[in-house]
Amino acid sequence: MASTSPYLPLSASIDLPKIEHEVLDFWQTQDIFHSSVQMRQGGESWTFYEGPPTANGLPGTHHIEARVFKDVFPRYQTMKGKYVIRKAGWDCHGLPVEIAVEKELGFSGKGDIEKFGIAAFNEKCRQSVQRHVGAFTEMTERMGFWVDFDQAYWTMSNEYIESVWWSLAQIHSKGLLVQDYRVAPYCPRCGTGLSDHELAQGYESVTDPSVYLRFPITDGELKDLGASLLVWTTTPWTLVSNTAIAVNPDVDYLVVRTKADPEKEVSSEVLVIAKNLVELVGSSYEILRELKGSQLEKIKYQPPFKFIDIPDAHYVVLADYVTTEDGTGLVHQAPAFGADDLQTCRKYGLPVVNPIAPNGEFEAGIATVGGMFFKQADKILIKELKKSGVLYKHQQYEHSYPHCWRCHTPLIYYAQPSWYIRT
Template sequence: ILEFWKKDKIFQRSLKNREGNKKFIFYEGPPTANAKPGVHHVLARAFKDIFPRYKTMKGYYVSRKGGWDTHGLPVEIEIEKKLGINSKTEIEEFGVKRFNELCRKSVLEYIKDWIEMTDRIAFWIDTSDAYFTFTNDYIETIWWILKQIYDKDLLYQGYKVIAYCPRCGTPLSSHEVAQGYREVEDPSVYVKFKLKDEDSYFLVWTTTPWTLLSNVALAINPDEDYVKISKNDERLILAKTLLEEIVKQPFKTLETFKGSSLIGKRYKPLFNYITPEKDC
């Protein structure tokens, strides 16, 4: 079937037969040619093929121009692995021009594998006139588009906290951050905070002990039941539901009250690096 489609130019004829018809615009989100395609790429390209093919069957003219994402961090990391280098300094010592040439050569080699896979799964798209994101024409087009957006006053400068890779020297996308997600065991600690107006302590649990250096507030559930207990000549305040789990017998329960009664209470911080200017 593939040979028949190729020999008789079925894809090209499906376009030619619909020239002049109402257009359905399709933009190929270019795959990054930093490695050979995997199984998940087959799935993504199958999804991309469904809608243009359906619209073509409905009589629309659907031009499908292929494209390749051929520059950026994934490509550079691939070449770094091949060269056995791991920093910007090593790239500069190797030579930026030589490094860029290897990046271009690498993506062109992988594109052959991508085209073979694309044809094999019958994803109809024009790869004979594909765009490459590393070409000057493409880059200048992006700058031109950005200038049009700027002239229409649609750009603004803002601030956002983002993840940053010190090794790569670049911000990371949310997708890249998610790729590094893993479950780990982390330390947690129980801490006592002494109240300022009485000889009692808040018993606090935190999974981020490094934040204690700058601690200025504690979280209280106003609807939760809290208890004040006496143990080893100390008075501790904690959530009632956690009492048996956290504190071993013997202890004596002195009071039971709602968390709302604790709001506004002041306590002594463990460290004096930060002094809050006002109450929470």
């Protein structure tokens, strides 16, 4: 009895590579992809934007995975009768490209690029991103991802760049483009900010100094008692631009007088600390006052360094984010180097003072640490704190610190003027 199956019989020995090439040849000679798109012209549109690859390196398995998903959804919508234009793209910008070219040229940073010449360096990058276009195209066709390479866009083309500027012009004309400060992770070696996604990729375990400091109060009843605010920080280098001290308005604080210990050469002193953390000063102390954080607001103090003149600053501010989980319950504020600090100090109209240059070094005019990389300045500053009598306690602190995932340089939280789109 003859078979009624609508399918052709299959040979027992199948040459899969041969079949693959036959199918690919049929798709190409008959222009199947473009025909499938044009057949739906006039139908409901379904928009597809390809997040384009960068072809400065050979394609990997992660590119195959991404392209599978990029093919499935447009193909499904096309099969439902929708008109889906699938334009390919090539990403020609970004630090990965620049760093790869830097390595090829033996460069170690921005200064080498400027000596080489920005135009010449850009040309090297332009050549780099076109290096493996053929390999990406072949891989894409072999795996059956239907996308239009004939009309592909290049992010380095003048047409594409012009379209971006046009879009920004439209946004600006509507009053939606604004310039403001934002504290963001910044790599001083690469000279660029990092996204939150990039930040999460580069944490490394490090040992940093942990210091407890006395900030002498300079007005009011607490000054008459000779009291100091007791503050903890793991970033001594930020103390150069200390602007305020934050306390939680609802937390209970104590003003305590510690007992002298002649054997240990420890003098009696008056300190302000969160009630829940008072054990930090030891077991022998006298409570002189108990008050809410809100009662400390606007109390003035003497900053640990006077390398920079910051007018109308150096007083206690209130911030709900301050906790008593660790430290002293009093948080040093340097608005150029912390998002919470920036937000808190803005409420009080305090200035943003940034003594760190884009290369991560203190500005040359800063006393004691001028020209020094911010992380290397810690040791020098701690010596100065000890010499001036401000240092209460010093120990090493092991913790996870963000580093650039590309070059492993310690990151700095850095306030830079940036452009934002109102939404």
